[in-house]
Amino acid sequence: RSKAGTPNTSCLYSATMDEVEIEPLTLKTELRHALPRGELLLQYQPQVDLRTEQVIGVEALVRWNHPALGILAPGKFITIAEETGLIIPIGEWVLTTACLQNKAWQAAGLRPIKTAVNFSAKQLELTDIVDRVQGILTKTGVEPSTVELEITEASLISNIGRCKTVMKELRALGVKLSIDDFGTGYSSLSYLSELPFDILKLDAAFVRPLQQAGSSLPCFVVAHAIVDLAHALNMTVVAEAVETQEQLACLRRMDCDQMQGYLYSRPVGPDEIARLLRPMVSERFA
Ligand code: C2E
Ligand code: MG
Ligand code: MG
Ligand code: MG
Helix, strand or coil, rough: CCCCCCCCCCCCCCCCCCCCCCHHHHHHHHHHCCCCCCCCCHHHHHHECCCCCCEEEEEEEEEEEEEEEEEHHHHHHHHHHHHCCHHHHHHHHHHHHHHHHHHHHHCCCCCCCEEEEEEECCCCCCHHHHHHHHHHHHCCCCCCEEEEEEEEEHHHCCCHHHHHHHHHHHHHCCCCCEEECCCCCCCCHHHEEEEEEECCCECHHHHCCCCCCCCHHHHHHHHHHHHHHHHHCCCCCCCCCCCCCCHHHHHCCCCEECCCCCCCCCCCCCHHHHHCCCCCCCCCCC
16 A cells, blocks of 8 residues: 555555555455464563552453564454454464463462453443353363453443453353543443443543542542552452552552552563463572
8 A cells, every 4th residue: 555645556555554554345355364373472461460569460451462463452353343242263373372371270270360351342231241151261271360350441331230240250150340441431420330340440531640649639639549449349350551669659658559650561472371370489498
């Protein structure tokens, strides 16, 4: 595709992919083959407990290793997957793969951790979603309490009554539920009192402005109030996209429970997670 308007049919993709819009129709067709061709992969971002400073979990994040474009972030294809319905098989592959990986780390003698998986609104809407999740838990043999399903606030808008029923049934399977990107959608506060979430993920939008140590700054006050509210509702708070020591210091002062972000680690492959979980030499001889 030529930027300057000169027809260039021999080359579907420009060399500078970051600046050029990817042909959505082409991607749509190719995404259909991505799963059967084994082009999808998961990366895992560590989640760290702020009190023990230990890695206590990971969030599984899907990537598409596109044959011509290289590794594509979910922002490039999740919407297409949702529009085409491909998010259903992709979502099931993601959950299955993440559960198997969690088991594999444990089988390798590593300390048990939880695995968070992003769940699409389209998955939540399936009438047999609870059976499907149960089927994956049974098939993989993962310990359900180590599995966390992340639901974005934006995906809850449609039918709150049905959401509530489905969420209760999912929880009855033993999995944990988290509200992802909290504070970026609508009516978030009423959802908190109505829906049974175990974990609140404080969105990057609240974490980003926490640069200075001032506890009286509005950004600190608002984030702190969310953390207090979540705690009052017996929820664990995970801060997203923590990039600086200043942000970390602020989050500690407001008693946030866990964090994930580039400050500790980017999303990485399974081997790198295994390396992070392996005890230090000094601990091994202790
Ligand atoms: P999310 O669930 O809120 O995931 C966190 C995103 O923040 C990830 O982007 C992660 O790489 C990024 N991130 C982590 N630490 C930092 C940081 O310190 N700074 C900044 N700026 N960003 C950070 P990613 O992997 O591109 O995923 C984007 C979104 O795509 C996710 O947002 C999630 O909503 C969606 N997604 C990812 N994997 C899946 C999946 O398997 N299924 C579904 N339905 N959605 C997925
Ligand atoms: Mg998430
Ligand atoms: Mg999020
Ligand atoms: Mg986010």
